[in-house]
Amino acid sequence: MMALLSSFVVVAVAEMGDKTQLIALTLGLRYRRPWIVMTGILIATLFNHALASGLGVWGAARLDERVLGLVLGLGFMAFGLWTLVPDRAEAATEGRQWGPLLGTTLVFFFAEMGDKTQLATVALGARFGSLALVTAGTTAGMLVADAVAVFAGAHFADRIPMALFRRVAAALFFVFGAVSLASAMGLL
Numbered sequence: 001m002m003a004l005l006s007s008f009v010v011v012a013v014a015e016m017g018d019k020t021q022l023i024a025l026t027l028g029l030r031y032r033r034p035w036i037v038m039t040g041i042l043i044a045t046l047f048n049h050a051l052a053s054g055l056g057v058w059g060a061a062r063l064d065e066r067v068l069g070l071v072l073g074l075g076f077m078a079f080g081l082w083t084l085v086p087d088r089a090e091a092a093t094e095g096r097q098w099g100p101l102l103g104t105t106l107v108f109f110f111a112e113m114g115d116k117t118q119l120a121t122v123a124l125g126a127r128f129g130s131l132a133l134v135t136a137g138t139t140a141g142m143l144v145a146d147a148v149a150v151f152a153g154a155h156f157a158d159r160i161p162m163a164l165f166r167r168v169a170a171a172l173f174f175v176f177g178a179v180s181l182a183s184a185m186g187l188l
Contacts, residue, residue, distance in 0.1 A: 004133045
C-alpha cells in the first residue's frame with residue numbers, strides 16, 4: 001500500500017507545472033473534449049509508466065541493496081533539484097491530424113519520455129519492487145494532476161503559482177532521497 005500511495009503523491013505533485021501538464025492544458029483547449037483527452041493521457045501514461053516501473057523493478061533485482069539505496073537516494077535528490085527548474089511547454093500541435101484520442105495518446109507518450117515523472121517512476125519501481133502498484137500509483141497521480149489542467153487549467157493557473165507546486169514536489173523528492181540514503185547507510 002505504501003508503494004501505491006507514495007507513487008501517487010510523488011508523481012501528482014511533481015506533475016504540477018511540468019511540461020506534460022502544460023501539454024495536457026493545450027490539448028484540452030485545442031480539442032475541447034476533456035474526457036477523450038483524459039482517455040488519451042491514461043493510455044499513454046499506462047504504457048509509459050509500466051515500462052518505466054518495470055525497468056526500475058528489473059534493475060532493483062540485479063543491484064546490490066546498498067548500491068541501489070545510494071543510487072536511489074542521490075537520484076531522488078537530483079529529481080528534487082530538477083523539479084525546482086520550471087519546464088517550458090513544448091509544442092503540442094503534432095498529432096492534430098489523428099484526432100483527439102490518438103493525437104493525445106501519441107503526443108503525451110512521447111512527451112513523457114525522459115521526463116522527471118517517468119524517471120521518478122523508474123526510481124519508485126526500484127524502491128518498492130512492484131510494477132503493478134507503482135504503475136497504478138504513478139498513473140493515478142498523472143491523471144489527477146493532468147485533470148486539473150484539462151478541466152480547469154485556466155482557472156487555477158491565474159490563482160496558484162506553479163513555483164509553489166515545484167517547491168512541494170522538490171521537498172518530497174528530498175525526503176525520499178534522504179530516506180533512501182539513510183537506509184543504504186544502515187541508519188534506518
